[in-house]
Amino acid sequence: MCVNISFKTLISDPYFVQMHLKKSKRNSHITAISQPYSNRVVTFTNISRLLEDNSSTTIHYDPFCRLVENDGRWWVAGSCNGLLCLIDWKASQLCLWNPATRTKSEFFYVPMSCHHLKQFSFGFDESNESYKVVKYHIEVEHGNARSVAKVFSLGDKCWRNIRCFPWYYSDDFVIWNSSSITIEQPMILSLDLSTETYTQLLLPRGFHKLPRYQPTLKVLRDNLCIFHDFEGTHFVMWQMKDFGVQESWIQLFKISYNNLSIRKGFNWLGLLPLYLSKNGDTLVLAKGNKACFYNCIDNKVVEIGITNEIYWSNAKNYVESLVPTH
Helix, strand or coil: CCCCHHHHHHHHCHHHHHHHHHHHCCCCEEEEECCCCCCCEEEEEEHHHHHHCCCCECCCCCHHHECCCCCCCEEEEEEECCEEEEEECCCCEEEEEECCCCEECCCEECCCCCCCCEEEEEEEECCCCEEEEEEEEEEEECCEEEEEEEEEECCCCEEEEECCCCCCEECCEECCCCCCCCCCCCCEEEEECCCCEEEEECCCCCCCCCCCCCCEEEEECCEEEEEEEECCCEEEEEEECCCCCHHHEEEEEEEECCCCCCCCCCCHHHEEEEEECCCCCEEEEEECCEEEEEECCCCEEEECCECCCCEEEEEEEECCCCCCCC
16 A cells, blocks of 8 residues: 555455455454453464464564554454454444554444343345444343344444344344243344345254253354353364255264363353364364364364463454455
């Protein structure tokens, strides 16, 4: 951008931006945070480099990779096409930030609520070529709970109400062990950002018994994955190979907590898969404030030797891009 006008024009060209993004998606990165709820530094870790060399190392923070200059309680709500969606809980605002180009959007108002349960998601609406932020929270009135969903589009720059979730939801999944709701057949809801309508996805047929704790969803290698505790002894991971098809669920991992060096009584929700290798034999897991590799071939767990204090549980997938923030 600073070399000459010709270069700046080239990297701003929409065709060049899309070609660059297509190639960039082949390189796996993770964005992680040094501390929760602060004007933190974001770390971009090259996963393939970590897999090749796991020696103890300290990441040197790029001074240009601070979230934003002003003081706030910032949180990375999501990552899509090289853009990070940042939420400031203190000032009830959000912005989009591209760390690669060091540019950010204007600040937009976020309608916050006093309710404890509120979640944000961030994605791209391909039909309208617009980025959208989805906010949902639970309202409880006279003992009755209902979900409220809103969507913000950078196209029209306003918040709109959309149809609520059919059930009482949290983190894209039915709240487990709710005293006010009887769950007969739990399932996953998928929100289409183009039509802003929901699709129901069935759980794996091997899900014979509901786990004690609420499962977790994540996309790894462009496939939907579900993770859950199994009888307090194992961490189980399923992958949906063909989106929307129940028969395409396969069980990839069933890892003993003993192999993960997890003591009895550990909250399994502290386990968060961050990355799955191309051949599917290595899984990178966040384990509390640490991260580790699990190799299914030799059934070994090795802790990642990064000495920085990193908030791994809020790590997001990330690719470098030239996508504009406006």
